[in-house]
Amino acid sequence: MKISLKNVGYEYPTFENNKNGIQNISLEINSHKRIGIVGHTGSGKSTLLKLIKGLLKTQTGEINIDGKIEDIGYIFQYPEHQIFETTIFKDISYGLKKLKLNEKEILKRVEKVMELVGLNKDYLHRSTLNLSGGEKRRVALAGVLIMQPQLLLLDEATVGLDPEGKKQLFKILLAWQKEENRSFLFITHDMNDILEYAEEVIVMDKGKLLYHTSPSTLFEEYSDKLESLGLELPECISFLNKLNKNLKEPIKIQGIMKEENILKVIENRIKRTVTN
Incomplete structure (x- = not known):
């Protein structure tokens, strides 16, 4: 799935936390890529992802998607914002209702995606109210992956995870991406994530696109600029x-x-x- 943004802009209402949105963003996102997005708080990172997913309506410019918007999955910063059913099985399978699958096929798909995110069958009928932070993240991720998206957008999905939890999350994402040469974009404040997992990196500053390059080029040529933006190398x-x-x-x-x-x-x- 390829995505093209041309002169895209979005401005929030002045009463909404004084956010400035994004301004005149143009970039190409090619298929089969792992792309990290960094920038200081309020630089427009989340706004960019929400515009791509269609959670916000483009005010200026245009976004062209080589595929269907339904093929784009979105993972919010806090898994609590995505988990709303009473049991893990019900929550993960919720999106399958509109596909009119029989119970056997639904169970098969749920078990497959649970295995992918590292949840065994014992979790199937557990309550969603008694999960650890890491377990909630896995359930939220499974509920999106079960719809078989081609592109996954992660809005600071590693927040609150310890180093081992973060490592396991990226292990899941890499396995998912490799399965059918899919893509994922992830927002992070940890530049070590960019170095370790990203093939490309987008740097945002005050609602504008500052850089879109490889991690190697970014750190070789723009380290001083990154530090001036308050981004820790x-x-x-x-x-x-x-x-x-x-x-x-x-x-x-x-x-x-x-x-x-x-x-x-x-x-x-x-x-x-x-x-x-």
Whole structure:
């Protein structure tokens, strides 16, 4: 599913938290991509996702979707905003009602998506009122994935998750994406998520699109700008930048910029220096 935005703008009413929305956004979102979206609070990240999903109506410009809006799934920041049925089975299967499937097919689909998000069959008839934060996130995700979207939009879905919970969430998303070469866009305040999971990154600032590039290019060329926006760099990038300021020959990272690659290059430089 490909999406094109051309000069898209949206402004909230002045009484609505003084949000400024977004202004004159133009970008292309290609199929089979993992795209992270970052920016300070109020920069327009959530507004952008809501416009793509159709939760907000475009005021200026146009959004063209190569597919159906129903093929776009949306995960809210707080799973409580998506869970409303009394049992996990009822909540996950709710969207299937309009498909007129028989009970056997519904159960099959529910069990399959529960397995994908890491919930065993014992959860089927459990109450939705007695779940941990991580379990709520999995149920909310399952309720969206069961509709078999081609594009998934996640509005700060990792908020409240501990490092292991976040790791498991992205493991689920990567497995889901790989199954049929799907795409997902995720908003995050953790730049380590961008470094680890994103193939492309969109940077928003005051309602405008600042950058749309690869994580490697972003951190190599725009680290100073990111810090000026109050965006904390990944720990390994911050370390590399500080190290390079004290080296006559700065360390360059070839290929994909990942923490393990950066540490390996630094290790090799140290070995070479010691040998010489």
